[in-house]
Amino acid sequence: xxxxxxxxxxxxxxxxxxxxxxxxxxxxxxxxxxxxxxxxxxxxxxxxxxxxxxxxxxxxxxxxxxxxxxxxxxxxxxxxxxxxxxxxxxxxxxxxxxxxxxxxxxxxxxxxxxxxxxxxxxxxxxxxxxxxxxxxxxxxxxxxxxxxxxxxxxxxxxxxxxxxxxxxxxxxxxxxxxxxxxxxxxxxxxxxxxxxxxxxxxxxxxxxxxxxxxxxxxxxxxxxxxxxxxxxxxxxxxxxxxxxxxxxxxxxxxxxxxxxxxxxxxxxxxxxxxxxxxxxxxxxxxxxxxxxxxxxxxxxxxxxxxxxxxxxxxxxxxxxxxxxxxxxxxxxxxxxxxxxxxxxxxxxxxxxxx
Numbered sequence: 001x002x003x004x005x006x007x008x009x010x011x012x013x014x015x016x017x018x019x020x021x022x023x024x025x026x027x028x029x030x031x032x033x034x035x036x037x038x039x040x041x042x043x044x045x046x047x048x049x050x051x052x053x054x055x056x057x058x059x060x061x062x063x064x065x066x067x068x069x070x071x072x073x074x075x076x077x078x079x080x081x082x083x084x085x086x087x088x089x090x091x092x093x094x095x096x097x098x099x100x101x102x103x104x105x106x107x108x109x110x111x112x113x114x115x116x117x118x119x120x121x122x123x124x125x126x127x128x129x130x131x132x133x134x135x136x137x138x139x140x141x142x143x144x145x146x147x148x149x150x151x152x153x154x155x156x157x158x159x160x161x162x163x164x165x166x167x168x169x170x171x172x173x174x175x176x177x178x179x180x181x182x183x184x185x186x187x188x189x190x191x192x193x194x195x196x197x198x199x200x201x202x203x204x205x206x207x208x209x210x211x212x213x214x215x216x217x218x219x220x221x222x223x224x225x226x227x228x229x230x231x232x233x234x235x236x237x238x239x240x241x242x243x244x245x246x247x248x249x250x251x252x253x254x255x256x257x258x259x260x261x262x263x264x265x266x267x268x269x270x271x272x273x274x275x276x277x278x279x280x281x282x283x284x285x286x287x288x289x290x291x292x293x294x295x296x297x298x299x300x301x302x303x304x305x306x307x308x309x310x311x312x313x314x315x316x317x318x319x320x321x322x323x324x325x326x327x328x329x330x331x332x333x334x335x336x337x338x339x340x341x342x343x344x345x346x347x348x349x350x351x352x353x354x
Contacts, residue, residue, distance in 0.1 A: 031093050034281045038096035041103035041282075045095075051111065051134035052127070059111035059131050060091050061138070062098035066146050067105075074150040076106045076298050077139060078190075079132055083159025083277075086124060086209045087116050096281040104295060107149055109135045113164065116209045121219060125174045128164050133178035136185070152187035154298065158277045159243060160206075162194025166221035166252075170228035188301045189232045190294060193273050195243050196221040196252040202352035203242075225255040231262040233297040235290055237271040238341055245344035254335055266293040267340030288340070 044063040051057055067075060078101055082089045091110045101108040111131035113124040132153060139149040157165035168174050168182075169189040175182045199215050201207050210216065218224075234249040249265055256263035268276050269288030279290040 034278070034283050035093070035095040037282050038099040041099040043099060043102035045098070049134070049138070051131050054114070056112050056114060057127055057130065058091075059109050059134070060095070060098060061135075062102035062108040062110070063144075063147060064102045064105045064107065067148055071148075073148070075147050076154055076187075076301075077135065077150050077152070078106045078108045078154045078156050079128075079135055079165070080108060080110050081113070081128060081155075081157035081161030081164040082110070083157070083161045083193075084115065085203060085206050086121075086160050087205050089113075089115060089161075097277070100280045100282075100291070104291065106154075106298070107139065107144075107147060116205075120208065121210050121216060122174070125164060125167050126177060128168050129174040129178050129180075132168065132175065132185070133180060136180070150187065153185060154188045154190060154301070155186060156190040156192075157194065158192040159273065160195055162191035163196065163198075163221065165189060166191055166194060166196055167219075167224075169230045170221050170224035171218075172227075183229060186230050188297065189230050190235070190297065191232070191249070192235045192290070193237055193240055193243055193245075193276050194221075194234065194248060194252075196248045198248070200352055202350060222252050222255055225252070225259045225261065228256070228259075229261055231297075231301060232256055232264070233293060234263065234265045235276060235293060236265060236267045236340075236342055236344075237273055237276040238267055238269055238288070239271075239343040240273045240276075242273040244347075244350050245342050246347065247349045250335065250338075250342070250345070253338070257336065263337060264293075264297070265335075265338040265342075266290075267338075267342045269340060293339075 042065060046061040046063070048058045049061060051059060064075065067073065080094065080097055080101070082091065082094050082097075089112075091112045094110050098108045098110050109131065111128065113127035113131070115124065132155075135153065136151070138144060139147075155165035155169040157163070166189060169186045172182045175185055197220055198206075199210075199220065201210060201212050201215075210219065232253075234253055236245045236249045245267075253263045253265045268279055268290050271279060271287050275284055275287060276290065278284040279287045
C-alpha cells in the first residue's frame with residue numbers, strides 16, 4: 001500500500017534504509033555516510049587530477065554512463081565549487097554532488113582551491129580558472145570523445161563556492177589569464193545559497209579573506225551584471241541564517257533582469273543554508289526538489305546561451321552594487337521569475353559595521 005502511494009520516495013529510501021545500520025555500527029561521519037550512500041549512482045570517478053604544481057590543486061572528475069552512440073547531443077560539463085567561507089573545504093567531501101550530477105548525465109569536475117590563511121582574494125579565483133582550463137584540455141582529448149563533451153562549461157557552486165563560480169562566469173579577468181574567452185567558454189551559472197553581494201562583511205572569519213575593511217575594487221559578482229550575459233539559475237533555501245538571500249541571490253537576480261540577462265530564482269522547500277545542497281544527496285529525498293530546476297535549466301540552455309556581445313558602452317565592472325541596497329527597499333515579492341517561499345523577503349537586510 002505504501003509503495004503504491006509514494007512509489008518514487010519508496011524506491012529511493014529502501015536502499016538507504018538497508019545500509020544505514022552499517023554506518024551506525026561503524027561510527028562513520030555524516031559526510032562519509034552521505035558519500036557512501038551516493039555510490040548507488042553509477043558512472044565513473046577519476047580522482048586527484050592535477051591542474052597545478054601545488055599538491056592541493058587537484059580535482060575529481062565524475063563521468064556519466066556513455067551516451068547512446070546514435071545520439072548527436074552534447075554532454076553538459078559542470079565545474080562545481082564547494083563552500084566553506086574560503087577557510088576550509090575538500091573536494092572528497094562532495095562526492096555525493098559529483099555522483100548525483102553524473103547520474104543526471106553531466107560530466108562533473110570538482111576541484112580543490114587554496115583557502116585562507118594560505119591565500120586571500122583573488123588567488124582562489126585563479127585556482128578555479130586553472131581548473132576550468134584543465135577540464136577543457138582533458139575533455140578535448142581522444143579518451144573523452146565517446147562522452148561527446150560540450151565545449152562550454154556550466155559553472156556551479158554552493159555558498160562561498162557559488163561566489164567563485166559566479167566570478168569566473170561573469171568577470172573576464174580570471175579565465176582570461178588562462179587565454180580563455182569567458183563569453184565563449186561559459187554556458188551557464190548555477191548558484192546555491194551563494195554570496196554575490198557581501199560587503200560590508202559581517203562574518204569574522206571571512207573578513208581577512210577580502211582585507212576588511214579595505215575591500216578590493218570590483219570583487220563582487222554583482223559588479224559585473226552589465227557585461228556577464230550568462231544565463232543564471234539561483235537556488236536558495238527557504239530560510240538562510242548565514243547568507244542573506246535578500247541581499248545576495250535576490251539582489252543579483254534583480255540586477256541581472258534589469259540588464260536583460262536570463263535569470264531565475266527557485267527556493268527549495270524545507271531547506272536551510274546547508275541542506276539546500278544536501279538535496280543533491282540520496283539522504284534528503286524528503287526535502288524540496290533541487291534536481292528538477294537544475295535539469296530544466298540545463299535542458300533549456302541551448303536555447304538561451306548563444307554567446308552575446310555585451311551592451312554597447314559596457315565594460316568591466318558596472319559598479320551596480322553601489323545602488324543595490326537602495327533598490328532592495330522595493331517589494332522583492334514582486335520580482336518576476338522567482339519560485340517558492342523565501343523567508344528573507346520579510347526580514348530587513350542584515351547590517352553590520354563597515
